[in-house]
Amino acid sequence: MFLIHCPYCEEHREEEEFHAAGQAHLPRPLDPDSMTDEQWGDYLFYRKNTRGEYRELWVHAAGCGKYFNVSRNTQTYEIYATYKTGEVLESTSQMSVGPTGSVLNYRTADKEGS
Amino acid sequence: MSNDSMVAVMDQCADLSASGADAGMLSSGLAHAQLPPAAGTSTTDSGVLLTEKAVTGLLMLRATSNADALSTALKSYCGIALSSRLHSDTNGAYCVRWMSPDAWVLSCPLEEVFAIEGALRDAIPGHIAIVNISGGYTILELSGTHARSVLMKSTGYDVHPDHLGQGKVVNTTFAKAQVTLRAVEVDEAQGRYELLVRRSFTDYLWLWLQRAGAEYGLHATSEPK
Structure with missing residues (x-):
């Protein structure tokens, strides 16, 4: 039993209902026409391969069908937080780590507000 | 229809009243498999009742x-x-x-x-x-004292009445398919649950439910009770 919290359903659901969809927070270039092929190729194909805390896009495929962001440890598989697309996740100060390894002082904030 | 609408809307059931559902365009997703079978245990000691709300x-x-x-x-x-x-x-x-x-x-x-x-x-x-989407889905209904037991065998979702209370709807995995599960009526003793199922998965899920419900004396019928 590996449960993932869907920020749209606001419930923990079975991992089986979800799919990973790659690295999160990749802004699409505003002016692709003026880019070199190399820059465009980097945007399309090159992804970080972080060991440790990593931001990923996941989709609640068998549930509400929405994409959301996950902050996850690629080494321990620990999920620190899940948050909606369009939100940003900020660590309020020094990382405060709980007994299971979860980061306790993450909070989500709207991009525009706060 | 408003004139400025760019959407073509077709009455997919236009001849329903004229020719009847049997001869009409829309039939049950179980029709080709000749389900439900005439068999099934008697209703008197059935722990689970399975019906299809066709069309x-x-x-x-x-x-x-x-x-x-x-x-x-x-x-x-x-x-x-x-x-x-x-x-x-x-x-x-x-x-x-x-x-x-x-x-x-x-x-x-x-x-x-x-x-x-x-x-x-x-x-x-x-x-x-x-x-x-009338032609793309069908509704199965599972009721009785052991309806919840059949659900517990079929889905990873927590179906306890405290978690899946009356009126709650969840999209989740069910056997090897996906369904929209709704708790229609729930109390401690029994429950009535509705499964909104993709049409092409109807016969698979019907057979799955028949098998999963066999130990509770499942009775299958095509008529809503």
Whole structure:
């Protein structure tokens, strides 16, 4: 039993209902026409391969069908937080780590507000 | 239909009253497999009852910024507003289910589905999507004292009444398929659950449920009780 919290359903659901969809927070270039092929190729194909805390896009495929962001440890598989697309996740100060390894002082904030 | 609508809307059930459901365009997703079989144990000691609500009218409603307008229009036509997260609302033959933050499924009698679609489109000038999905899904109903036991064998979702209470709707995995599971009536002793199933998965899930319910004396019938 590996449960993932869907920020749209606001419930923990079975991992089986979800799919990973790659690295999160990749802004699409505003002016692709003026880019070199190399820059465009980097945007399309090159992804970080972080060991440790990593931001990923996941989709609640068998549930509400929405994409959301996950902050996850690629080494321990620990999920620190899940948050909606369009939100940003900020660590309020020094990382405060709980007994299971979860980061306790993450909070989500709207991009525009706060 | 408003004239400025760019959407072609077809009455998919136009000849329903003329020729009857059997000869009409829409039939049960179980028809080809000749399910349910005449067999099944007697109803007297059945712990689980499985029925199909064949050929129900279904509309997929999608709206984001116009969700309030859609909700008001639905309320005036069917007497129910768009449901909140993971909930459903029922009024007689009408039932609206939350599917996603911007999607709902309305079920209604098949004869009314075209009229409701037209009424909702006329009521909302803005950007919405309404799709008639009556032919793409079917509704199975599982009831009885052991209905919950059958669900527990089939899905990873926590179906305890404290978690899946009356009126709650969840999209989840079920056997090797996906369903929209709704708790219609739930109490400690028994439950009645509705599965909104993709048409092409109907016969698979029907056979799955028959097998999973066998140990509780499942009785299968095509007629709603």
